[in-house]
Amino acid sequence: MKIQAKAIYFNGIVQGVGFRPFVFKLAEELRIKGWVNNSSHGVTIHAEGNNLDLFYQRLLKEAPPLAQIVSARSIEIGLANYEGFDIVESEVEEEGDVLISPDVATCGDCLKDIENSENRYYQFPFTNCTNCGPRYTIIRDVPYDRAQTTMSKFPMCNLCAEDYKNPRDRRFHAQPVACQTCGPKLQLSDALGRPLPGIGVDQLAEGGIIAVKGLGGFHLVCDARNVGAVRRLRERKERGSKPFAVMARSVAKACREVDICTKAENLLQSSAAPIVVLERKLALKDALPEDIAPGIHTLGIILPYTPVHYRLFEGPYDFLVMTSANLSGQPLIYSNEEALEALQGIADYFLMHNRDIYHPCDDSVIQVIGNETVFFRRARGYVPLPILMPTIHVKTPLLGVGGELKNTFCLAFGQRAFMSQYIGDMQGYENLQRYYQELKSFQRVVNITPSAIAFDKHPNYQLTRFALEQPWPKHAVQHHHAHLVSVLGEWDRTEATLGVICDGTGFGEDRCIWGFEFLYGNSIGYERKAHLEYLGLPGGDAGAKQPLRIAYAYLKTLFDGEAWGKTEPLWSTLSSLERQILDRQLETGVQVFQTSSAGRLFDAVSALLGVCTKVTYEGQAAIELESVGTRFLQQQLLEDIVRKRESPHFLYSYEVRVENEVLILGVRPLFEELVRDVLQGVSRGEIAYRFHLTIAEAIVDLALRLGVSDGHLVLSGGVFQNKLLTEAVLRNCQRQGIKVLRSRSLPPGDGGLAFGQLLIANEVL
Numbered sequence: 091m092k093i094q095a096k097a098i099y100f101n102g103i104v105q106g107v108g109f110r111p112f113v114f115k116l117a118e119e120l121r122i123k124g125w126v127n128n129s130s131h132g133v134t135i136h137a138e139g140n141n142l143d144l145f146y147q148r149l150l151k152e153a154p155p156l157a158q159i160v161s162a163r164s165i166e167i168g169l170a171n172y173e174g175f176d177i178v179e180s181e182v183e184e185e186g187d188v189l190i191s192p193d194v195a196t197c198g199d200c201l202k203d204i205e206n207s208e209n210r211y212y213q214f215p216f217t218n219c220t221n222c223g224p225r226y227t228i229i230r231d232v233p234y235d236r237a238q239t240t241m242s243k244f245p246m247c248n249l250c251a252e253d254y255k256n257p258r259d260r261r262f263h264a265q266p267v268a269c270q271t272c273g274p275k276l277q278l279s280d281a282l283g284r285p286l287p288g289i290g291v292d293q294l295a296e297g298g299i300i301a302v303k304g305l306g307g308f309h310l311v312c313d314a315r316n317v318g319a320v321r322r323l324r325e326r327k328e329r330g331s332k333p334f335a336v337m338a339r340s341v342a343k344a345c346r347e348v349d350i351c352t353k354a355e356n357l358l359q360s361s362a363a364p365i366v367v368l369e370r371k372l373a374l375k376d377a378l379p380e381d382i383a384p385g386i387h388t389l390g391i392i393l394p395y396t397p398v399h400y401r402l403f404e405g406p407y408d409f410l411v412m413t414s415a416n417l418s419g420q421p422l423i424y425s426n427e428e429a430l431e432a433l434q435g436i437a438d439y440f441l442m443h444n445r446d447i448y449h450p451c452d453d454s455v456i457q458v459i460g461n462e463t464v465f466f467r468r469a470r471g472y473v474p475l476p477i478l479m480p481t482i483h484v485k486t487p488l489l490g491v492g493g494e495l496k497n498t499f500c501l502a503f504g505q506r507a508f509m510s511q512y513i514g515d516m517q518g519y520e521n522l523q524r525y526y527q528e529l530k531s532f533q534r535v536v537n538i539t540p541s542a543i544a545f546d547k548h549p550n551y552q553l554t555r556f557a558l559e560q561p562w563p564k565h566a567v568q569h570h571h572a573h574l575v576s577v578l579g580e581w582d583r584t585e586a587t588l589g590v591i592c593d594g595t596g597f598g599e600d601r602c603i604w605g606f607e608f609l610y611g612n613s614i615g616y617e618r619k620a621h622l623e624y625l626g627l628p629g630g631d632a633g634a635k636q637p638l639r640i641a642y643a644y645l646k647t648l649f650d651g652e653a654w655g656k657t658e659p660l661w662s663t664l665s666s667l668e669r670q671i672l673d674r675q676l677e678t679g680v681q682v683f684q685t686s687s688a689g690r691l692f693d694a695v696s697a698l699l700g701v702c703t704k705v706t707y708e709g710q711a712a713i714e715l716e717s718v719g720t721r722f723l724q725q726q727l728l729e730d731i732v733r734k735r736e737s738p739h740f741l742y743s744y745e746v747r748v749e750n751e752v753l754i755l756g757v758r759p760l761f762e763e764l765v766r767d768v769l770q771g772v773s774r775g776e777i778a779y780r781f782h783l784t785i786a787e788a789i790v791d792l793a794l795r796l797g798v799s800d801g802h803l804v805l806s807g808g809v810f811q812n813k814l815l816t817e818a819v820l821r822n823c824q825r826q827g828i829k830v831l832r833s834r835s836l837p838p839g840d841g842g843l844a845f846g847q848l849l850i851a852n853e854v855l
Contacts, residue, residue, distance in 0.1 A: 097165050098135040099133070102159045104153075105188055106263075107221075109133055113133070117175040123138040124137045124175055126177055128233050135149075136172075146164050155361075190535055192225060194221070196395060199260065200218060200223075214273065219261045222361070227448060228241060246268065250269055266445075276441065290402065299437050301436070303443055307450045314382060314409035320381050321381055329418065331385060333386060335365045335391075335412050336392070337391075337393065346374075347377060353463070362471025366391055367455065368391050369387055387724075414453070415429065422450045452511065464838065466841075475835075476508050476536075477845065482582060486542050488543070494552065496837070502848050503538045509836060522552055542851060543563075546567060568599060570591040571609060572846030573596075577831050578612060580845070581831055586611050588608065591607045591807040592805075595687060603627060604686050605807075606687060613852065622686040622755045625643070625685060628672055640690055643675075643682070645765070649758075688807070689712060693711040695778070696711035713812075741787050779814075808840065811838060
């Protein structure tokens with residue numbers, strides 16, 4: 091056969107994942123001559139031989155597990171008559187187009203090295219290879235080479251350099267490779283910074299709280315079975331009732347506390363290693379303390395994903411609280427200096443190392459809902475993976491700034507969009523500074539410098555003000571329109587589609603607070619087809635922290651005369667002064683905002699049932715209401731197994747009326763029947779469950795009235811992180827033959843908003 095020469099180009103996640111040694115070994119096997127290198131555009135191969143087609147096909151089919159090939163091409167070139175096959179140095183070019191891998195959980199091979207007392211990586215807390223370890227959190231710039239990472243200050247010893255240069259070694263060009271001799275150092279200290287021996291295992295066993303520096307930032311860690319330690323951590327961190335995540339020694343240990351389906355188990359053990367929200371087992375003896383996740387039926391479980399975590403489990407415990415180290419309402423702490431200062435009085439000990447974190451990155455949080463992965467928070471393990479848009483083209487480099495809560499921003503150009511890691515709520519100076527810091531550094535990683543900007547229409551958001559100050563073309567986007575288009579963009583769909591968007595707050599075109607919306611549209615525009623009836627919200631967004639006041643205002647608006655008089659027993663915990671102020675507000679309309687918010691509807695019901703009357707974290711009232719309803723359902727299912735009977739299907743009433751050609755969902759009948767049940771002593775679990783089923787029924791009913799049976803229905807907004815509600819909606823849709831589109835790789839809440847903003851601006855600008 092005739093010897094040919096070809097230039098082969100691969101783009102995608104092909105650097106730092108063992109791609110070049112894979113190419114090298116395959117070239118040797120097939121007797122191909124030439125070279126391979128990293129460039130700012132991916133991986134380039136010069137190949138000479140007589141079976142290049144086979145070589146090319148096997149490169150595509152057998153790529154390393156962490157590689158993601160986005161594009162590949164092969165062109166014929168002139169022969170250079172190479173005598174062997176080499177891996178050559180990376181090219182540094184002005185323009186880069188290479189994708190960076192997310193951080194990857196410790197692989198099985200490295201785990202064996204850590205556990206093997208004969209191995210030179212024995213107990214080394216920074217053991218990694220081409221298949222695992224830090225990536226995004228340590229990179230400063232592309233291409234992904236050691237000099238561009240925070241490992242640049244650790245020169246390799248001779249043995250590590252030998253592994254690094256050996257194409258047959260799995261540590262070949264693993265940029266963070268290091269060992270006890272040349273690598274970063276881990277040090278335990280007390281609260282005064284005095285060095286201590288060990289890594290904190292004894293201190294954890296004795297009930298201590300340790301600030302542990304991880305891949306993307308600090309965690310606060312304690313023994314999850316130690317009730318006193320958990321309570322102290324909650325009090326010191328001023329966390330209210332917000333749940334803690336728990337790291338389990340293994341899936342087997344986690345199974346004793348929570349129910350784990352196959353999909354959830356695969357997520358737990360995946361290279362991304364997210365926190366997975368799982369349902370606690372019913373009536374479990376010796377369960378983890380209730381104070382880990384007060385008032386809710388779930389636990390966020392994560393498995394060890396770094397060598398440090400595995401070493402922490404040398405202690406006599408199977409579960410560790412592993413919660414992000416940040417002060418209430420402030421960004422994640424990631425530098426040693428800040429940790430020592432800010433966590434004084436919270437942590438008893440500090441376990442720190444001297445490898446810098448360049449991109450602070452929280453743990454990702456996921457739940458399996460309707461047998462699909464739903465993101466609550468997308469960060470470590472997934473960022474900076476792109477969203478690919480085969481049929482959508484972003485014509486000019488664009489920035490979507492995201493929302494005010496659970497913020498992420500998005501940069502896009504061409505057929506790729508990059509969502510940042512979860513940054514947090516944009517309230518306070520520190521959070522905004524973190525946003526600006528990450529926006530600047532993220533542009534280098536994804537090689538997109540924006541020249542136009544999309545932002546939320548809410549006039550008082552911090553990021554709206556930021557966007558308006560920029561010199562670029564800009565476009566304001568309605569909040570719920572962005573939610574709808576974000577999902578359509580993920581599915582690479584451009585046709586107008588009906589969507590139901592349920593969330594807490596979004597600034598409406600009529601200057602009211604929207605949040606239970608039926609929109610028909612796409613990135614070009616939308617029509618508001620239906621919504622929850624407007625109700626008076628005292629105090630606006632700030633009023634969401636007082637759900638009983640919301641319930642009072644709603645019922646005062648909906649009820650009159652005798653019906654209102656019957657509600658008197660529900661307000662015993664509201665002072666007479668509070669009631670007077672609310673009555674006066676409702677009479678005058680001062681500081682009362684009209685809202686169609688689904689989130690506030692759930693808050694009001696939660697308060698009426700006495701489930702949650704004071705909110706200490708965003709979404710608490712609705713989350714606890716879901717838990718009460720889910721526990722009732724679980725109990726029903728248990729009883730059904732015994733009694734061999736169907737669980738009851740019971741709905742509250744609601745009304746649908748037409749106003750100005752828009753369908754309005756009226757909830758007065760729902761509240762009348764719900765209040766009757768509360769006053770008659772029906773269990774709050776049954777009422778909560780009925781309420782969820784009723785809202786699910788109403789959603790599909792309105793969608794059918796709007797003609798959805800002819801097409802797809804988008805479900806988006808933070809309320810669809812509610813598993814009980816969402817699975818009821820999905821069952822109803824399945825019965826009616828409705829095809830549902832949900833977020834797949836972004837959160838349905840505000841963490842996915844920036845992508846939709848950007849796609850809408852792309853049409854306008």
